[in-house]
Amino acid sequence: MPDSILISRLKDSNTREEAFRELVSQYKERLYWHIRRMVIDHDDADDVLQNTFVKIYRNINSFKQESSLFSWMYRIAINESITFLNAKARRKGISNTELQENLVKNLKADVYFNGNEILLKLQQAIATLPDKQKLVFNMKYFEELTYEEMSEILETSVGALKASYHHAVKKIEQFLTAD
Amino acid sequence: MKYHKKDREGDFRVPEDYFDTLEDRIMQTVLREGKLPQKDGFEIPPDYMDQVEGRIMTVLETQDKHKNTPAPRKKTPVYTLRDIAYAISAAAAAVVILTTVFHADLSSPERNNTNTMVNLAPEDIEFYMENDMLPLYGQDITEMLDTTDLNAISFSTLEDEEVISYLEEHLTDYSDLNFDN
Numbered sequence: 001m002p003d004s005i006l007i008s009r010l011k012d013s014n015t016r017e018e019a020f021r022e023l024v025s026q027y028k029e030r031l032y033w034h035i036r037r038m039v040i041d042h043d044d045a046d047d048v049l050q051n052t053f054v055k056i057y058r059n060i061n062s063f064k065q066e067s068s069l070f071s072w073m074y075r076i077a078i079n080e081s082i083t084f085l086n087a088k089a090r091r092k093g094i095s096n097t098e099l100q101e102n103l104v105k106n107l108k109a110d111v112y113f114n115g116n117e118i119l120l121k122l123q124q125a126i127a128t129l130p131d132k133q134k135l136v137f138n139m140k141y142f143e144e145l146t147y148e149e150m151s152e153i154l155e156t157s158v159g160a161l162k163a164s165y166h167h168a169v170k171k172i173e174q175f176l177t178a179d
Numbered sequence: 180m181k182y183h184k185k186d187r188e189g190d191f192r193v194p195e196d197y198f199d200t201l202e203d204r205i206m207q208t209v210l211r212e213g214k215l216p217q218k219d220g221f222e223i224p225p226d227y228m229d230q231v232e233g234r235i236m237t238v239l240e241t242q243d244k245h246k247n248t249p250a251p252r253k254k255t256p257v258y259t260l261r262d263i264a265y266a267i268s269a270a271a272a273a274v275v276i277l278t279t280v281f282h283a284d285l286s287s288p289e290r291n292n293t294n295t296m297v298n299l300a301p302e303d304i305e306f307y308m309e310n311d312m313l314p315l316y317g318q319d320i321t322e323m324l325d326t327t328d329l330n331a332i333s334f335s336t337l338e339d340e341e342v343i344s345y346l347e348e349h350l351t352d353y354s355d356l357n358f359d360n
Contacts, residue, residue, distance in 0.1 A: 037221070042222075050235050112221065172215060
């Protein structure tokens with residue numbers, strides 16, 4: 001279903017709920033995996049995913065359609081994830097960097113992480129990246145978004161995104177081959 | 180190898196933007212077959228994706244039910260951004276005054292060392308502040324104020340240049356960015 005029709009149905013109180021179910025069904029997996037890679041833990045990802053969709057539902061009337069629906073939802077997911085991580089770090093009284101380290105450390109015992117040593121090391125490497133490079137790497141490498149899609153979501157030029165991705169890959173490769 | 184015009188404009192055609200994206204796609208393939216693992220190792224509980232829609236709808240219904248329950252109305256205060264700035268400035272001034280007083284007090288010879296405040300050195304206070312333990316983030320403001328309060332905040336007295344200048348000076352952390360439409 002084209003975005004324009006879905007948006008019209010979402011804004012119409014008579015069709016809103018049905019359209020919203022379709023929206024969730026259509027985008028839940030993509031948004032979940034993006035959030036999961038940011039917050040690492042499944043239960044946290046579930047909370048953030050729910051908050052993201054609740055925000056989408058509550059704010060659909062203020063969506064100005066200056067970007068695609070997908071980009072708008074992605075931005076909400078990114079914002080919710082960042083807010084969640086900041087709040088979690090603050091609650092624990094630690095920095096965001098320390099929080100990232102802890103989250104990756106906990107993966108060893110995580111029943112929803114089926115990773116060997118290499119995958120664990122990959123997560124450690126990703127955790128060392130600056131926020132933006134981390135986002136760009138996950139979006140490009142795992143989620144296979146195009147640079148144009150990423151450019152619209154992150155409001156950054158394609159050239160800058162390519163540079164970020166290149167730096168991220170180099171750093172991860174160096175981290176993985178360091179030992 | 181040189182390309183001749185007839186090689187490029189023969190009967191064969193390629194999808195639009197094919198060559199523009201070719202480099203990226205090859206790089207992606209090379210990377211995937213190269214040093215980096217192809218997956219991330221994350222898994223989800225069985226049936227999670229089948230149940231998530233139902234749970235989101237339940238959250239919305241619960242919130243709506245709660246919202247529709249009449250509650251005593253509180254008077255909504257109207258804050259301008261300048262009010263908030265004044266409040267922050269006042270708080271900062273208070274901390275500076277307290278720090279100075281403590282510092283002067285601690286330096287005085289007649290100070291009784293057994294007093295508990297002796298243990299609170301100005302450096303400790305500064306460390307406390309500098310290490311984000313006493314911050315006032317935008318998110319804290321949004322957590323303290325509800326949507327009605329935030330809508331009531333007037334930004335009309337701020338010029339665009341002032342806002343841009345402030346952001347250029349203070350926005351150093353990417354995580355402080357809030358994406359809009």
